[in-house]
Amino acid sequence: MRGEGDISERISAALLLHGLILRGGFNFAVNEEAPPGPYGDPARALLLVGQAGGTPWPHFEAWLAKQPPDIANPLDTWSREVIGAVAEKFGARAASPSDRPFLPFQQWAMRAEGLKPSPVGILMHPRYGLWHAYRGALLFDSELVFQHAAAPIHLCDSCLEKPCLKTCPVSAFSSDGFAYAECLAHVRGPAGSACRDDGCLARNACPYGTAYRYPVEEQAFHTRAFIR
Ligand code: B12
Ligand code: SF4
Ligand code: SF4
Structure with missing residues (x-):
């Protein structure tokens, strides 16, 4: 059994070079349906990789500047490249939130970090608010050791x-x-310029995690991808 403390610190350091962070994880129960691990058998443990705030954005932009202008799904491609290299280094298999059929990333996140959905669907984080996302998962063939953490406060409960x-x-x-x-119809239409240019108004209206709000360029990038 690998020591989670040791391996997760080294993985965190490797991810940080790209502005990414570990978002917790868990061991799959015996006989639980799990996606394949690095050798094709059902994975035994999972670590989630993601972002809090816009920290990966400059790394992604620097990478994008060197790609052909018509590159498809650039953020997915960058995430797969970066997280795939980390997975290889640490004996894991990388999975992406965009892999088909869709993997249950939000269910995994609820299990890993005890988060709950906000009324707008995005999971609410006690520190990052709505300004966080998942960029990949690392799947291992043996269990890791996880510290038990108390369930975080769900801020939406007290937001009257x-x-x-x-x-x-x-x-x-x-x-x-x-x-x-x-x-989609609104954001694509003539009245949708505020959502198009500045990002989802509902997400931006949340008073929590505002220090982690994505830069306007990143919000506009996500909106462009959404309406394409
Ligand atoms: C398909 C999809 C969409 C579709 C449909 C969502 C739907 N109704 O199912 C559309 C295109 C509408 C969408 C939009 C957005 N999405 Co989306 N989406 C996905 C994706 C790729 C698959 C969802 C799925 O079917 N999973 C399979 C099932 C089995 O997994 P699950 O964990 O049980 O799925 C949960 C979600 O589907 C959730 N859910 C249901 N309805 C909605 C609606 C919204 C808006 C969200 C965010 C979640 C959500 O409830 C399910 C039960 O827990 C996931 C990534 C993933 N692999 O999960 C991202 C994901 C859910 N999306 C995400 C986000 C942030 C968004 C956007 C807010 C921003 C964006 N990426 O542009 C927008 C919202 C639009 C806006 N106004 O800004 C994030 C949420 C992160 C978080 N912090 O919680 C995810 C996890 C992607 C990521 N890389 O992190 N999305
Ligand atoms: S505005 Fe309130 S209810 Fe909405 S996501 Fe933020 S904390 Fe939750
Ligand atoms: S992008 Fe605009 S139209 Fe779409 S959910 Fe957000 S506020 Fe509403």
Whole structure:
């Protein structure tokens, strides 16, 4: 059994070179359905890789400047390249949130860090608010040692005003889920310039984690990818 303390510190150091961080992890239960590990058998442990705030953005932009101008899905490609190299170095297999069929990254994140969804679907983090994401997972063929951490406070529970739900021009969030088509039509349309240029108004309305808010260029990049 690998010592998680030791390996996760070394993995963290390797990821930090690209502005990425470890987002916790867990061991799969025996007989639990798990994605393949590095040798094709079901993985025994998982570490999530992600970002908090815009720290990977300058690394990604520097990489992008050296790519052909018509490169498809650049952020996925960069993430796969960087996280794939870290996986290889540490005997893991890298998985991406964009791999098909989609892997349950948000369920994994809830299990790894005890996070819960905000009313806008994005998981709420006690420190980063809505300004964090997952860029990959490292899958191992043997168990790791994890420290047990207390479940974090879910900030949405005490947020009575819920400005995130009052800001969207097309009220895209409801108990039925995210009205993807309505959001898309608005963001693509003539009245959608605020969402297009400055990012999702609902996400930006949340008062938490504002120090981690993505740079405007990154928000515009995500919106462009979303409406493509
Ligand atoms: C398909 C997808 C979408 C689709 C449809 C979402 C849906 N209704 O299912 C669309 C295109 C609408 C979408 C949009 C966005 N998404 Co999205 N999306 C995904 C993706 C690739 C697959 C989701 C899935 O089916 N998973 C498979 C099931 C089995 O896994 P799961 O963990 O059980 O899935 C959970 C999510 O689907 C979630 N969910 C359901 N409805 C919605 C709606 C929204 C807006 C979100 C964020 C989550 C969400 O609930 C499920 C149960 O826990 C995931 C990555 C992944 N692999 O999970 C990202 C992911 C959920 N998206 C994410 C984000 C941030 C967004 C955006 C907010 C920003 C963006 N990337 O542009 C936008 C929202 C639009 C906006 N107005 O800004 C993040 C969430 C991170 C977090 N902090 O929680 C993820 C995890 C990607 C990542 N790299 O981190 N997304
Ligand atoms: S505005 Fe309030 S309810 Fe909405 S995501 Fe932020 S903390 Fe949660
Ligand atoms: S991008 Fe704009 S239209 Fe879409 S959910 Fe956010 S605020 Fe609403």
